[in-house]
Amino acid sequence: MEKKRGAVTIYDVAEEAGVSMATVSRVINGSPNVKPATRKKVLEAIRRLGYRPNAVARGLASKRTTTVGVVIPDISSAFFAELTRGIEDIANMYHYNIIICNSDQQKQKELQLSETLLEKQVDGLLFLGSEVTDEHREIFDGALVPVVLAATVDRKGKYPSVSIDQKQAAFDATEALIREGHREIGLICGPLTDTINAYPRYEGYRAALEKHGLSFREDLVRIGDYRYRSGISAMESLLAAPSPPTAVFVAGDEMAVAAIHAVQDAGKSVPGDVSIIGFDDIPLASQVRPQLSTVSVPMYDIGAVAMRLLTKYMNDEPVENHEVVLPHRLEFRESTRTRGED
Amino acid sequence: MEKKRGAVTIYDVAEEAGVSMATVSRVINGSPNVKPATRKKVLEAIRRLGYRPNAVARGLASKRTTTVGVVIPDISSAFFAELTRGIEDIANMYHYNIIICNSDQQKQKELQLSETLLEKQVDGLLFLGSEVTDEHREIFDGALVPVVLAATVDRKGKYPSVSIDQKQAAFDATEALIREGHREIGLICGPLTDTINAYPRYEGYRAALEKHGLSFREDLVRIGDYRYRSGISAMESLLAAPSPPTAVFVAGDEMAVAAIHAVQDAGKSVPGDVSIIGFDDIPLASQVRPQLSTVSVPMYDIGAVAMRLLTKYMNDEPVENHEVVLPHRLEFRESTRTRGED
DNA sequence: CTGTTAGCGCGTTCAA
DNA sequence: TTGAACGCGCTAACAG
Numbered sequence: 083m084e085k086k087r088g089a090v091t092i093y094d095v096a097e098e099a100g101v102s103m104a105t106v107s108r109v110i111n112g113s114p115n116v117k118p119a120t121r122k123k124v125l126e127a128i129r130r131l132g133y134r135p136n137a138v139a140r141g142l143a144s145k146r147t148t149t150v151g152v153v154i155p156d157i158s159s160a161f162f163a164e165l166t167r168g169i170e171d172i173a174n175m176y177h178y179n180i181i182i183c184n185s186d187q188q189k190q191k192e193l194q195l196s197e198t199l200l201e202k203q204v205d206g207l208l209f210l211g212s213e214v215t216d217e218h219r220e221i222f223d224g225a226l227v228p229v230v231l232a233a234t235v236d237r238k239g240k241y242p243s244v245s246i247d248q249k250q251a252a253f254d255a256t257e258a259l260i261r262e263g264h265r266e267i268g269l270i271c272g273p274l275t276d277t278i279n280a281y282p283r284y285e286g287y288r289a290a291l292e293k294h295g296l297s298f299r300e301d302l303v304r305i306g307d308y309r310y311r312s313g314i315s316a317m318e319s320l321l322a323a324p325s326p327p328t329a330v331f332v333a334g335d336e337m338a339v340a341a342i343h344a345v346q347d348a349g350k351s352v353p354g355d356v357s358i359i360g361f362d363d364i365p366l367a368s369q370v371r372p373q374l375s376t377v378s379v380p381m382y383d384i385g386a387v388a389m390r391l392l393t394k395y396m397n398d399e400p401v402e403n404h405e406v407v408l409p410h411r412l413e414f415r416e417s418t419r420t421r422g423e424d
Numbered sequence: 425m426e427k428k429r430g431a432v433t434i435y436d437v438a439e440e441a442g443v444s445m446a447t448v449s450r451v452i453n454g455s456p457n458v459k460p461a462t463r464k465k466v467l468e469a470i471r472r473l474g475y476r477p478n479a480v481a482r483g484l485a486s487k488r489t490t491t492v493g494v495v496i497p498d499i500s501s502a503f504f505a506e507l508t509r510g511i512e513d514i515a516n517m518y519h520y521n522i523i524i525c526n527s528d529q530q531k532q533k534e535l536q537l538s539e540t541l542l543e544k545q546v547d548g549l550l551f552l553g554s555e556v557t558d559e560h561r562e563i564f565d566g567a568l569v570p571v572v573l574a575a576t577v578d579r580k581g582k583y584p585s586v587s588i589d590q591k592q593a594a595f596d597a598t599e600a601l602i603r604e605g606h607r608e609i610g611l612i613c614g615p616l617t618d619t620i621n622a623y624p625r626y627e628g629y630r631a632a633l634e635k636h637g638l639s640f641r642e643d644l645v646r647i648g649d650y651r652y653r654s655g656i657s658a659m660e661s662l663l664a665a666p667s668p669p670t671a672v673f674v675a676g677d678e679m680a681v682a683a684i685h686a687v688q689d690a691g692k693s694v695p696g697d698v699s700i701i702g703f704d705d706i707p708l709a710s711q712v713r714p715q716l717s718t719v720s721v722p723m724y725d726i727g728a729v730a731m732r733l734l735t736k737y738m739n740d741e742p743v744e745n746h747e748v749v750l751p752h753r754l755e756f757r758e759s760t761r762t763r764g765e766d
Numbered sequence: 767c768t769g770t771t772a773g774c775g776c777g778t779t780c781a782a
Numbered sequence: 783t784t785g786a787a788c789g790c791g792c793t794a795a796c797a798g
Contacts, residue, residue: 089568091775102785107777117783132566137544138489139775141480142790149523149544158509160502167500170526179523179540181491184512198521202479202491224474226431310711339711346713369652369681370712371688433791444769449793457767481791484774 090133099127110135141203149179150206150392151199155187160336160364161381162211165233168385169208176393178205187212193221200225206392208232213278214241228395232388234278235405242395242404244388248279251377251410252286252333255359258375258412259329260294262357262419267291268302268327270316270337283333283361302327306337313340321348329357329418335364338374342417358417372416380408432475441469452477483545491521492548492734493541497529502678502706503723504553507575510727511550518735520547529554535563542567548734550574555620556583570737574730576620577747584737584746586730590621593719593752594628594675595635597701600717600754601671602636604699604761609633610644610669612658612679625675625703644669648679655682663690671699671760677706680716684759700759714758722750 092110096103101120108116109124116124127133141147152169154162166182173180181204183195192212199207200221207225209218211233222229222241231243259267269287272280284303291298304319306312313336320326321344332338338360342352352358352372360367360376367374387406394401414420434452438445443462450458451466458466469475483489494511496504508524515522523546525537534554541549542563549567551560553575564571564583573585601609611629614622626645633640646661648654655678662668663686674680680702684694694700694714702709702718709716729748736743756762 089775093775103776104778104785104787105783108784111777115783120783134539134543134566136484136775138480138483139790140777142478142484142792143775143777145777145790147480156509157499157512158505160505163500163502163505166524167498167526170499170524174525179525179544181521182508182512182524183516183521184509197476201477202521224476310707336711343713365652366708366711369678369708371685431791435791445792446769446771446794447767450768453793459767462767478791481774482793484776485791485793487774487793 089136090131091136092133094131095124095127095133098131099124145203147203147205148177149181149202149204150208150389150396151196151202151204152180152182152208152210153185153192153195153199153212154182154210155212156184157182160366161362161379162233164364164381165210165385168382168387169232169389170385172386172389172393176389178389178393180208185212189215189217193217196221196225200227206230206396208388208392209241210234211278213276214238228392230388230392230395232384237277239405242391242401242406244384244391244406244408246379246384246408246410248282249286249289251361251379252283252331253290254286254410254412255361255377256287256290256331257294258414258418258420259331259357259359260290260296262329264327264329264357265296266299266302266325266327266329267296268304268320268330269333270304270306270313270320270330270341271333272308273305280333287331287333306334308334308337310336310340313337314344317341317344318348321345321350327356329359331359331361333361335360335362335367335374335376338376338417339366339370342370342372342374352417353419357419359412360417363413367413368415375415375418375420376413378411378413380410383408431478432473433478434475436473437466437469437475440473441465487545489545489547490519491523491544491546492550492731492738493538493544493546494522494524494550494552495527495534495537495541495554496524496552497554498526499524502708503704503721504575506706506723507552507727510724510729511574511731512727514728514731514735518731520731520735522550527554531557531559535559538563538567542569548572548738550730550734551583552576553620555618556580570734572730572734572737574726579619581747584733584743584748586726586733586748586750588721588726588750588752590624591628591631593703593721594625594673595632596628596752596754597703597719598629598632598673599636600756600760600762601673601699601701602632602638604671606669606671606699607638608641608644608667608669608671609638610646610662610672611675612646612648612655612662612672612683613675614650615647622675629673629675648676650676650679652678652682655679656686659683659686660690663687663692669698671701673701673703675703677702677704677709677716677718680718680759681708681712684712684714684716694759695761699761701754702759705755709755710757717757717760717762718755720753720755722752725750 304316363378646658
């Protein structure tokens with residue numbers, strides 16, 4: 083086992099096998115134009131030397147790195163962790179690796195990270211969950227590789243994307259509450275400046291009220307930051323209002339579960355006194371009691387489909403639909419009176 | 425804005441700026457040996473051409489890629505997602521990027537992924553949460569870059585690692601239950617074939633019983649797979665036993681929360697009838713009612729410290745402690761009678 | 767302070 | 783079926 087220190091190269095293998103480096107390259111890349119006997123010689127030399135192909139050199143020569151970049155808001159959030167798993171599974175299936183960067187949804191970081199990823203010559207870029215501005219477009223356009231958006235969309239329709247219809251989903255959730263007979267329906271959602279997630283959900287909520295002839299009441303709306311703590315305070319505040327809602331659409335599961343607890347802490351029951359419906363369907367939703375009724379978003383699929391779409395672009399395969407909208411559905415569990423089979 | 429198609433190179437910039445490529449290289453790499461005036465010229469040429477340095481070429485020439493590989497069991501699990509966030513934050517701080525691969529703790533995948541990562545010439549490797557076998561060692565030894573383990577240890581002490589003392593943590597958790605006055609204490613843990621997580625926790629549990637003169641009862645032990653569903657069945661099974669335990673150490677938070685619910689579903693209360701203590705302290709633990717008392721494991725820190733350690737090795741900095749054992753602590757919440765300040 | 771010149775390890779013609 | 787030679791884009795001596 084005479085492994086050389088400092089990297090065995092294709093030349094060493096060629097020498098050891100008594101062939102040229104071109105031949106070694108051929109067997110490594112599975113070229114059919116190699117006599118079985120020589121192939122065998124080379125393979126043995128590779129094994130003897132413990133040769134490990136240098137992907138960087140290969141990348142420089144071939145202009146393909148078989149790695150894609152992923153810019154993500156926060157890998158530690160249940161939503162994006164699951165989405166990332168979808169991405170990685172498909173990437174792995176197509177023999178790509180992924181470089182992951184957390185942006186915390188800060189525009190400057192998003193831009194800088196995208197730039198870095200492009201410098202690393204990724205074969206494609208996946209941009210997740212954040213708004214695409216002209217500054218983003220400038221970078222993406224300068225990329226010589228495809229860019230696909232996931233869990234967000236390009237308002238200008240310039241980049242392909244995979245997402246769900248947020249407004250419709252929020253509409254559906256709110257309407258479900260209305261169908262349950264509620265007329266005072268509260269809303270807890272993220273900062274309305276977030277045009278990708280919060281605002282569309284807010285719009286969906288309002289649209290549902292309007293359709294059913296219910297008036298929109300500003301005092302029934304609270305803004306949170308998607309985290310548990312903020313859900314508690316938002317709900318407490320709603321409960322303390324002059325005329326509290328009998329149902330609340332909470333545009334984020336963590337906040338929704340918090341809302342349930344806030345209601346319970348106030349000595350009331352869910353869904354007895356207040357119905358709660360969430361958004362996302364992260365594992366937490368079904369790991370609490372009462373289990374949370376929520377909008378089920380296909381997180382894994384969004385990632386998987388986005389990655390699959392990216393592979394098509396990278397291989398110049400034709401793609402039929404550039405803006406994929408995956409279906410969502412309502413998952414009725416125990417925090418609303420409407421149950422699964424009703 | 426005359427951006428050339430097909431990559432602007434350092435040569436183009438040199439020509440545009442009227443200097444040699446070496447000079448361009450110098451300003452890109454922030455070498456101090458460049459006259460301010462020249463630097464300015466180059467910088468402008470770079471901007472005009474929209475030049476983006478090719479990190480692959482740089483990697484080949486410099487033999488450093490500023491990226492590290494991460495082999496992780498499952499990024500979608502709350503535990504590893506948080507740990508990964510710690511890794512990425514520190515990596516980012518030191519200007520490294522991370523390539524993440526899910527192994528699902530399958531040895532073959534672990535080996536194959538490590539190999540791929542090494543081929544990609546990562547500057548270092550982080551191996552997480554799984555057992556290190558001789559086959560792993562063979563690959564790691566063949567790597568010309570440092571390898572650091574996180575949330576696992578090398579039984580042979582060959583590789584540096586960052587983890588907690590699992591056995592001690594389990595001992596502490598079990599002892600807390602004993603101190604509460606329980607004498608029939610159950611255990612729900614992972615498959616004992618897992619020598620990194622499950623077995624040490626099992627040992628700690630037994631050690632605590634022994635220390636306090638309690639006999640170990642096989643019939644009070646159940647095996648799960650760390651997921652919610654398995655926690656439900658394990659607890660149901662325990663409750664159905666001839667003489668059920670009055671307290672259970674559940675070696676995983678998701679299963680622990682499930683255990684709470686199983687107790688409640690049986691019409692009993694936690695901690696009134698049964699005390700439950702978990703392990704890990706993932707967000708879920710404090711997002712359910714009653715809130716779960718558990719062993720708090722510094723997940724983020726394990727990742728952060730491991731990455732920091734890796735940077736030291738990559739830069740040949742001296743390191744004092746090769747086997748870092750981070751402190752754990754008991755977080756008493758509501759699923760045990762012992763509370764925070766008692 | 768700046769330019770010249772070798773490679774880095776491999777893919778890929780083009781001939782043989 | 784195989785080999786020789788060039789080039790991918792950049793870093794790193796070494797001169798000057």
